[in-house]
Amino acid sequence: MIQIFQNKDLLSKAAADFFVQKAQEAIQQHGRFVVALTGGSSPVELYKLLAQPPYTELISWPQTFIFWGDERWVPLTDERSNARMAHETLLDHVPIPAENIFPMRAESIEPETFALLYEQHLRDFLGNESPAFDLILLGMGDDGHTASLFPGTAVLHEESRYVQAYFLEPQAMYRITLTAPLINLAKAVCFLTFGSNKAPALFEVLEGKSNPEHYPSQLIRPENGELLWLVDEQAASLLTSANSGNM
Numbered sequence: 128m129i130q131i132f133q134n135k136d137l138l139s140k141a142a143a144d145f146f147v148q149k150a151q152e153a154i155q156q157h158g159r160f161v162v163a164l165t166g167g168s169s170p171v172e173l174y175k176l177l178a179q180p181p182y183t184e185l186i187s188w189p190q191t192f193i194f195w196g197d198e199r200w201v202p203l204t205d206e207r208s209n210a211r212m213a214h215e216t217l218l219d220h221v222p223i224p225a226e227n228i229f230p231m232r233a234e235s236i237e238p239e240t241f242a243l244l245y246e247q248h249l250r251d252f253l254g255n256e257s258p259a260f261d262l263i264l265l266g267m268g269d270d271g272h273t274a275s276l277f278p279g280t281a282v283l284h285e286e287s288r289y290v291q292a293y294f295l296e297p298q299a300m301y302r303i304t305l306t307a308p309l310i311n312l313a314k315a316v317c318f319l320t321f322g323s324n325k326a327p328a329l330f331e332v333l334e335g336k337s338n339p340e341h342y343p344s345q346l347i348r349p350e351n352g353e354l355l356w357l358v359d360e361q362a363a364s365l366l367t368s369a370n371s372g373n374m
């Protein structure tokens with residue numbers, strides 16, 4: 128489902144409503160809410176909203192468990208860290224126990240080893256049979272990447288591993304990412320996409336030919352879960368109206 132908003136503020140409010148709804152549903156159904164956060168610029172407003180009333184009071188933070196969809200392999204204090212941004216905008220301002228937060232980073236360990244450990248932890252935490260997050264938040268880059276699933280990378284072809292680390296040559300840094308097979312087990316996946324710079328890729332992802340090698344966001348198709356695209360009018364400017372619902 129695609130929902131189109133006049134601007135980023137309305138989109139972020141809708142994302143906050145969706146987050147609260149998924150948190151309340153999950154806690155009512157199985158006593159906890161397990162979510163993977165996204166990095167980048169797209170979720171900043173959402174995280175700030177979740178840290179404020181009325182949203183923050185509608186979420187049971189002690190029953191909320193935070194993972195990440197991807198990370199830059201940099202120290203948690205580095206300004207490029209997705210976890211640092213989430214702490215600054217959200218996690219440092221809500222009553223969530225530190226032991227409920229699982230950043231994709233540890234010191235004194237190789238990224239590939241860390242990815243294996245993170246995957247094992249997720250399998251233990253979510254259940255090995257079908258490790259399904261209650262919600263995965265995603266952004267989409269101007270090039271159609273999502274999480275750290277970048278165009279032309281081998282990780283796009285991953286079929287069995289749920290977390291992978293690899294060296295991303297153009298950025299000269301390691302990336303850690305959930306893979307498409309794990310993301311597609313989620314009960315709900317929500318993309319946040321705004322700005323005219325995203326319009327060409329959004330058109331290709333949603334209405335272009337199947338080409339996940341160039342537009343990795345096309346890989347995200349939850350098997351049994353809900354897929355929601357929250358998009359602003361600028362990002363949606365190239366979509367046909369048949370594909371969208373304006374809000």
Ligand SMILES: O=C1O[C@H](COP(=O)(O)O)[C@@H](O)[C@H](O)[C@H]1O
Pocket residue numbers: 165166167168169170197198199209265266267268269272273274275
């Ligand atoms: O590298 C990344 O980029 C994507 C998209 O970022 P945005 O700034 O366009 O929102 C993001 O979803 C991902 O978490 C991040 O590591």
